[in-house]
Amino acid sequence: MTGKEAGGGRGRILGWLALVFVAVGLYFALIHAPPDANQGDVQRIMYIHIPSILTAYLSFFIVFVGSCLYLWKRERRDDILAKSAAEIGVLFTALTIIEGSIWGKPTWGVWWTWDARLTLTAILLMIFVGYLMLRSLIEDEERAAVSGAIVGIIGFLDIPLIHMSVYWWRTLHQPPSILRPDKAPWDNVHPAMLIALAINFVAFLLLYFYLLSLRIRVGDTEDRIRREALAGAA
């Protein structure tokens, strides 16, 4: 994807579509969905908490794929994709931890606890903050890309651990309420809650791809500046 394609007509359509879904998602999450039987209204944080972490997982999966492709083919566009996805993944992981903390206070009585899932999510955030720092510290673009790709691939391996942590350890964080192996989602969760969650998930996905297209445009333009400067110096 070139910068112009990403930021052109399709990019704008994606942006407007995301805005519509965000507005509809807010209505469904804050007004239409009923309060939870046990937690009351505070459970409404779930409608942004689950989409945030799933978007972060998707972002780090894109880092993983982009990094593997870069190490294999050494094409700049794969590195730009991985670096762009890492930056947005960090944003969504940080937001997930903040939302979880705000949800944890009225539900568990604490803002933070060293629970397995929370700790592994914090480690994921640290790995990818480290990824961005490492990249900014290495001046040589190719060396930065190779080092970043290695960290990106290793960092992604934390995600299966986060997912399985609620099964492997006795933790405070509850196991999945919706994707349970023993019950269909609609047997366990009110349909209005499922609809609100689905709409918010689509809103986050659209927003994510819009942000990614803009971030790729930044990376692509910066890359062209470097190439122009090198050509001018030669």
Added chain:
Amino acid sequence: MGKWGFVLLAYGIVWSAILAYLFHLKSRIRKAEAKLTQVKSKGSGVKHAS
């Protein structure tokens, strides 16, 4: 803080952060494209001079 207070705090932080990041990206695009135009014009100036 009441339960709605926690909900509004979470939604407020999330949407403010996403909006701030969106505006930050738009500003980075504007700056990068201006710099690219500048670098290109310098490059063409060098070519004409030689």
